[in-house]
Structures are given as structure tokens and as C-alpha cells.
Amino acid sequence: MSVRPASVGSFLRSAPPDRLPEVVAEHLRTWFPVSDVELLLSDLTLSSLWPLLDPESPTGGALEQRCFGSQQPIVDNGSRRLLLPLTTWGDRLGVLRIDLTETPTSELRAELTTVADELALGLRAADKDTDRYRQIVRRQRLTMAAELQWDLLPGRSLSGERFQLAGQLEPAYAMYGDHYDWAVTDDRLTLTVLNGDGDGIEAALLTTVAVNAMRNARRSGANIVEQAELASDAVYSRYGGGLHVATLLLEIDLTGGTIEAVDAGSPRALVAHDGDIRAVSLEQQLPLGMFGDSRYETQKFQLEPGDRLLVVSDGVHAAAPGGRSPYGESGLLTALRRTRLQPPTEAVGTVIRALREYHAGSDPDDDAVIVCLDWLRQSA
Known part of the structure; x- marks a missing residue:
């Protein structure tokens, strides 16, 4: 009698990068009481699978959608269907849908969850070597x-023991110069949000220079x-002062x-903390x-346990469609309060949708970036 392999990981590592879903589907049908398998990936706007x-x-x-959220x-x-999130280090990729021939026990659910986790890790690694997965998540052609901009992003969400983090760009298919970047090393999280001059590919190239220079230094x-x-x-x-990049750089001590x-x-x-929202007051320096030979200085502020930090580009806080008051003066605060019970991965979508509603059908004059961080450290 054949013995079930201990892990699907060895099969994934030996498979072509574009065939990982088929490898997992065959593994599940062969070794588990499974009748059907489907892999659903989230589109760029995180609104459909x-x-x-x-x-x-x-x-x-x-x-x-509930599983993904x-x-x-x-x-x-009722249908003996099991839905499992596909996630790596907090970055949400999609959902693995498995139809079973029997009601799943807790042991079976645990085994299938492990398969989903290994598939998610494989998909993230394989994404650099095949276009198959990107073709699915794009529902129209990108500029x-x-x-x-999308190739430059670190991901759309990240989490660890002490934090949850998510970012979103709008519009997804025709961005300009707004961008975000992050990296975590040794309990320190570096986060940057940028707003490059201009529009179109020139703005994207400008932002690419700035982001890669900061990464090189970091x-x-x-x-x-x-x-x-x-x-x-x-x-x-490169530009002789003719173009510049407005940037907020943050280095967060995740322990303190x-x-x-x-x-x-x-x-x-x-x-934001317990429903109260305050703007962080910082002395602005040159873009x-x-x-x-511009020189910069740091300023400090403190997060308290349970605080939510929201960083937005001027395409969010300064948006004033049709001569309305800037979105950051009231609409942004209202939207942020609605996210109180949502994780950052859902909160950024809530704020983006509220921003779209604020434009009331008119095309935005600028692209927008929203990054949301929850500091999870518990007070002593």
C-alpha cells in the first residue's frame, strides 16, 4: 500500500514554475478524499477572486471573499467544501477551494491547511519566473x-508577531508617481511613502530612481x-533639480x-487609538x-500599544474634486473611523472606496497611496 508523502513541498520544488496549481491539484486528488480543486487569485484591486x-x-x-478577508x-x-487562504508572511494571494467527498475532520483540515501554505509560498517564489499568475490577476492592460510601479512594490501586506501592515495604490491600472516601500529586519520596520513629480512613465521612472537609491542605502x-x-x-x-520626490521615511522600533x-x-x-485620531505633526524638509547635497534630520514620535498608523499621499489628503474641501479635512477621518474593527488589509480598501465615493464619479487628478500599520505589542 502506498504511503502518503509527508509534504507536497518536494513536488512543488521540482515542478515548472507555471504548473504549481496542477501539481497541488493532482496531489490532493491522489492522497486525500478530494473531488475537485480550484485556485482563486485576487485581482490588483483586491476586490474579486x-x-x-x-x-x-x-x-x-x-x-x-469571506475567507480571503x-x-x-x-x-x-452542506457542500463539503473547504476554503483555505493562500498567504505568505501576511501577503494575501487568494483562496484554495477544495471539494471533499467526506466531511472534513480537524486533522484533515490541518493537513490541507499545510498544503495551502506550501502552495502560497511556492506561488510567491514562482511569480518571478512565469507570467501565468500575473495574467490572471490583471483584468485589463496596465499602462x-x-x-x-507594480514591479517595484514590496507586496500588498506584511505581518509579524508585533505588527500588521498593508498598502494599496489607486488607480491600480494607470498609476503615476505615488509609491510605498517597506522592509523588516531585526525588529525594525522601515516604511516609506513617496509622491513623485509629473505623470505617466516619467513620474514612474523618477520614483524608481528614488526607491532604488533608498534600498541601496538601506x-x-x-x-x-x-x-x-x-x-x-x-x-x-539625474534631473538637476527640475524634478523631485516628496517622501516620508519612517523607521519603527517594533519592540518599543x-x-x-x-x-x-x-x-x-x-x-488612531480607541476612536481618537490625531495628525502627526512633523517639520517638513525639502523634497x-x-x-x-541636501541634508536631512530625523524627528521622533511614539506609538502606544493598539495604535493604528495611517500614511497617505497627497492624492488622498489633498484630493478636492469639483472644488470640494480636501478629503483629508473630513472625509479621510470619517473613513478611518469606519476601519476601527478591520485589520489593515481590509482598512486600506475601506479608505480607498470612500475616496472613490468622494470623487462622485469624476476622474481623480492624482494617484493615491494608503499604507496602514497596526502595532500589536501588548502593554505590560
Whole structure:
């Protein structure tokens, strides 16, 4: 009698990068009481789930969306269907839908959850070597600027023992110069939100120079002042002061909640706690690349246990469609209060949808970035 392999991981590692879903489907049908399998990936706007194995089948319904949003397995006992989130380090990819021939026990659910986790990790690694998965999540063609921006992003969400983090760009298919970046190392989270000059591919190229300069400095062990100064020098050497990048750089101590900040332009930060929302007051310095040899200084502010930090570009806080008051003066605060019970992955979508409603059908004048961080450290 054949013995079930201990893990699907070895099969995934030996499979072509574009065939991972088929490998998992075959593994599940062979070794588990499974009649059907479908992999659903989230589109770029995080608003719908699209089938991969059978692209002609329906998109994910209410149960699949609930699984994706809650990041919890869902069992539909009536149909013996099991829905499992596909997530790596908090970055939500989609949902694995499994139809079973028997009611799942807790042991079976645990085994299938492990398969889903291994598939998610494989999908994230394989994404660099095949276009198959990106073709599914794109529901229309990206502009060249948006292509550059999406390739530059670190991911759409990230989580650890002490934090949950998510970001979103709007519009997804025709971005300009707004961007975010993050990295976590040794209990320190570096977060940047940028707003580059101009529009179209020139704005995207400008942002690409700034982001990669900051990454180059960060990966060499530089602090956020050195990151800002290297990026400013790189932008100035390329554009001679004609274009610049408004940037907010934050370095967050995940053990103590202290944040060091370099405020070099228009992105704004707000902190919410128990329903109260306050703007973070920082002394604004020159945008990156405005002058040669620009020098920057850090400022500090403190997060308390349970605080939510929201960072937005000027496409959010300064949006004033049809001569209305800026969205940041009232609409943003209202939207942020609605997110009180939502995790950051859902909160950024809530704020984006409220921003769309604020434009009341008119086309935005600027793209928008929203990044949401929850600091989870419990008070002593």
C-alpha cells in the first residue's frame, strides 16, 4: 500500500514554475478524499477572486471573499467544501477551494491547511519566473507606468508577531508617481511613502530612481537620514533639480513603538487609538532631489500599544474634486473611523472606496497611496 508523502513541498520544488496549481491539484486528488480543486487569485484591486485552473468558471463568491478577508479557513458542511487562504508572511494571494467527498475532520483540515501554505509560498517564489499568475490577476492592460510601479512594490501586506501592515495604490491600472516601500529586519520596520513629480512613465521612472537609491542605502546598513540623502543626490544628479520626490521615511522600533521620521514632502501620517485620531505633526524638509547635497534630520514620535498608523499621499489628503474641501479635512477621518474593527488589509480598501465615493464619479487628478500599520505589542 502506498504511503502518503509527508509534504507536497518536494513536488512543488521540482515542478515548472507555471504548473504549481496542477501539481497541488493532482496531489490532493491522489492522497486525500478530494473531488475537485480550484485556485482563486485576487485581482490588483483586491476586490474579486479569479479562478486559475478553470478560467471559465465563476469568480469567487461570498464565502471565498469571506475567507480571503478574514484569513481564516471556512467549511461549508452542506457542500463539503473547504476554503483555505493562500498567504505568505501576511501577503494575501487568494483562496484554495477544495471539494471533499467526506466531511472534513480537524486533522484533515490541518493537513490541507499545510498544503495551502506550501502552495502560497511556492506561488510567491514562482511569480518571478512565469507570467501565468500575473495574467490572471490583471483584468485589463496596465499602462507602462503602472507596470514599473507594480514591479517595484514590496507586496500588498506584511505581518509579524508585533505588527500588521498593508498598502494599496489607486488607480491600480494607470498609476503615476505615488509609491510605498517597506522592509523588516531585526525588529525594525522601515516604511516609506513617496509622491513623485509629473505623470505617466516619467513620474514612474523618477520614483524608481528614488526607491532604488533608498534600498541601496538601506541594504548597505544606512539609517533613514543616509537613505534620504543618497536618494536626494541620485535624483538631483539625474534631473538637476527640475524634478523631485516628496517622501516620508519612517523607521519603527517594533519592540518599543518609537518612530524616527524624515519628512521630506507631502505624504501625511495620522495615528488612531480607541476612536481618537490625531495628525502627526512633523517639520517638513525639502523634497528629495530639489537641491544638490541636501541634508536631512530625523524627528521622533511614539506609538502606544493598539495604535493604528495611517500614511497617505497627497492624492488622498489633498484630493478636492469639483472644488470640494480636501478629503483629508473630513472625509479621510470619517473613513478611518469606519476601519476601527478591520485589520489593515481590509482598512486600506475601506479608505480607498470612500475616496472613490468622494470623487462622485469624476476622474481623480492624482494617484493615491494608503499604507496602514497596526502595532500589536501588548502593554505590560
